[in-house]
Amino acid sequence: MQWETVIGLEIHTQLATRSKIFSGASTAYGADPNTQACIIDLGFPGVLPVLNESAVDMALKFGIAVNAEIAPRSIFARKNYFYPDLPKGYQISQFELPIVGKGSIGIDLEDGTHKVIGITRAHLEEDAGKSLHEDFHGMSGIDLNRTGTPLLEIVSEPDMRSIREAVAYARKIHQLVVYLGICDGNMQEGSFRVDANISIRPFGQEAFGTRTELKNINSFRFMERALNYELERQIDLIEGGDEVVQETRLYDADRDETRSMRSKEEANDYRYFPDPDLLPVEIGEERLQRARRGMPELPDQKRQRFESEYRLSAADALTLTLSRAMADYYEEVVASGGDAKTAANWVTVELAGALNKAGLDLTQSPVSPKQLGGLLQRIADNTISGKIAKQVFEAIWNGEGDADAVIEAKGLKQITDSGQIEKIIDEVIAANPKQVEQFKAGKDKLLGFFVGQVMKQTQGKANPGQVNKILMAKLKD
Amino acid sequence: MSLDKSDVEKIAHLARMALDESHIDAYVEDLSNILDLVEQLEAANTDTIEPMSHPLHMAQRMRSDEVTEGDCREVNQAVAPKTENGLYLVPKVIE
Numbered sequence: 001m002q003w004e005t006v007i008g009l010e011i012h013t014q015l016a017t018r019s020k021i022f023s024g025a026s027t028a029y030g031a032d033p034n035t036q037a038c039i040i041d042l043g044f045p046g047v048l049p050v051l052n053e054s055a056v057d058m059a060l061k062f063g064i065a066v067n068a069e070i071a072p073r074s075i076f077a078r079k080n081y082f083y084p085d086l087p088k089g090y091q092i093s094q095f096e097l098p099i100v101g102k103g104s105i106g107i108d109l110e111d112g113t114h115k116v117i118g119i120t121r122a123h124l125e126e127d128a129g130k131s132l133h134e135d136f137h138g139m140s141g142i143d144l145n146r147t148g149t150p151l152l153e154i155v156s157e158p159d160m161r162s163i164r165e166a167v168a169y170a171r172k173i174h175q176l177v178v179y180l181g182i183c184d185g186n187m188q189e190g191s192f193r194v195d196a197n198i199s200i201r202p203f204g205q206e207a208f209g210t211r212t213e214l215k216n217i218n219s220f221r222f223m224e225r226a227l228n229y230e231l232e233r234q235i236d237l238i239e240g241g242d243e244v245v246q247e248t249r250l251y252d253a254d255r256d257e258t259r260s261m262r263s264k265e266e267a268n269d270y271r272y273f274p275d276p277d278l279l280p281v282e283i284g285e286e287r288l289q290r291a292r293r294g295m296p297e298l299p300d301q302k303r304q305r306f307e308s309e310y311r312l313s314a315a316d317a318l319t320l321t322l323s324r325a326m327a328d329y330y331e332e333v334v335a336s337g338g339d340a341k342t343a344a345n346w347v348t349v350e351l352a353g354a355l356n357k358a359g360l361d362l363t364q365s366p367v368s369p370k371q372l373g374g375l376l377q378r379i380a381d382n383t384i385s386g387k388i389a390k391q392v393f394e395a396i397w398n399g400e401g402d403a404d405a406v407i408e409a410k411g412l413k414q415i416t417d418s419g420q421i422e423k424i425i426d427e428v429i430a431a432n433p434k435q436v437e438q439f440k441a442g443k444d445k446l447l448g449f450f451v452g453q454v455m456k457q458t459q460g461k462a463n464p465g466q467v468n469k470i471l472m473a474k475l476k477d
Numbered sequence: 478m479s480l481d482k483s484d485v486e487k488i489a490h491l492a493r494m495a496l497d498e499s500h501i502d503a504y505v506e507d508l509s510n511i512l513d514l515v516e517q518l519e520a521a522n523t524d525t526i527e528p529m530s531h532p533l534h535m536a537q538r539m540r541s542d543e544v545t546e547g548d549c550r551e552v553n554q555a556v557a558p559k560t561e562n563g564l565y566l567v568p569k570v571i572e
Binding site for chain 1: 545
């Protein structure tokens with residue numbers, strides 16, 4: 001039987017506020033255990049949560065970016081369950097009336113298809129703490145520093161029909177929240193966490209199959225692997241005559257498998273009710289307008305502008321706008337004198353390749369955008385050829401100075417004096433009579449041989465265009 | 478609407494409350510009476526009434542995003558039954 005995959009994602013993004021959503025404790029990552037958990041986070045008797053306005057503004061930005069309905073009035077609710085990393089015995093979340101309602105976002109797949117994925121809602125809530133299970137004499141250690149860190153939980157419609165679509169959607173949301181500056185996007189540190197609901201159904205059937213929920217996915221690579229494993233597991237179950245049980249499953253990256261998380265099954269009765277400690281959140285027109293004015297250029301807008309303003313191909317514009325850091329870098333290269341198209345090639349191929357090889361992030365690049373722009377200028381004004389430019393790039397990378405200094409120090413300036421080039425060509429022709437004969441007899445491919453010889457004589461410094469032109473003229477004589 | 482014994486046991490479990498077996502019947506009756514009362518209220522026509530999530534007619538105040546709390550670990554952990562290396566220790570819970 002042919003099966004259709006149905007996937008919906010719940011993405012928890014930690015909002016990049018300085019302080020917690022309901023208290024003035026710091027949200028900085030990596031502090032000593034429990035040094036950033038105050039009595040509000042710990043839920044001591046008599047404390048009152050007070051809402052952090054930055055968390056609200058960040059949620060608004062996301063809502064605006066996905067064209068969602070923003071609730072003029074939203075409500076915080078208590079989600080009740082017992083777990084040691086949740087000291088109050090409930091999580092403050094939103095249930096009815098979330099701050100961000102229905103919206104949508106477009107994804108682009110590698111084969112060029114475009115698809116719109118519905119966003120059901122996005123709500124504000126507080127994060128829980130962390131449990132550490134190793135080496136506490138049979139007990140668990142609890143660190144509550146993360147407790148109360150603001151989260152925006154973004155819930156999609158079950159609109160994805162393949163694992164590729166699900167990964168593309170998750171990447172798109174990741175790109176968006178980082179662009180918006182509302183989340184640092186660090187998956188290793190848990191700032192961006194994906195839970196996936198997946199089910200299968202026979203092609204053509206309308207009703208959804210029974211779904212399972214996958215948790216503990218902390219990279220896009222693992223997300224793909226976890227979904228693949230779960231998809232196979234469900235197909236095997238159904239084709240073997242069994243049924244899929246609705247449950248939460250944990251992905252174990254070491255074993256590359258998912259396994260049932262039994263303890264949560266029974267507790268799945270959260271008895272939500274409005275939190276009496278918190279009044280309804282009202283979003284006035286003024287706050288909404290302020291959020292709109294603070295919106296940065298979004299990835300899709302930037303991509304379109306790159307295509308029209310810099311006349312880039314769709315593929316180049318897409319690659320260059322994948323991250324805000326790369327887009328900014330590129331624009332600075334162009335502003336420093338690089339030709340737009342050449343700059344696109346250099347940033348996406350040479351620079352990206354070198355960074356990848358060195359295991360560096362763009363922000364750690366040894367070559368500044370200004371230096372790269374300076375190098376590209378020297379290609380544009382024919383001081384050096386594209387080939388020599390790679391050599392210069394390497395020298396700049398190694399800290400040997402700007403393009404002009406490197407060209408000067410290494411004597412890499414291109415030979416454009418046609419008299420000089422002609423002289424070298426004459427020598428090459430005189431030294432290779434046999435090849436000249438063959439060329440004249442119709443073996444056109446030998447042109448490359450002659451160009452190579454000239455370049456060898458000049459250590460690659462002869463202007464390739466001139467060499468070609470003069471060679472052709474002389475050989476055809 | 479009335480509850481049975483298993484409902485009460487489930488509610489008690491979700492709230493992590495230990496119930497004395499001999500009290501369960503009384504809880505069944507009390508809680509069922511409360512639900513019956515709510516059912517009576519449901520008979521009232523509320524078409525024109527806006528749902529209320531809080532008895533105060535005010536909006537939530539917000540604070541600016543500033544860190545105002547320092548490290549209070551020592552004070553907070555003074556009442557904890559067991560701690561080690563700055564962590565609270567609790568009976569082992571494993572997924």
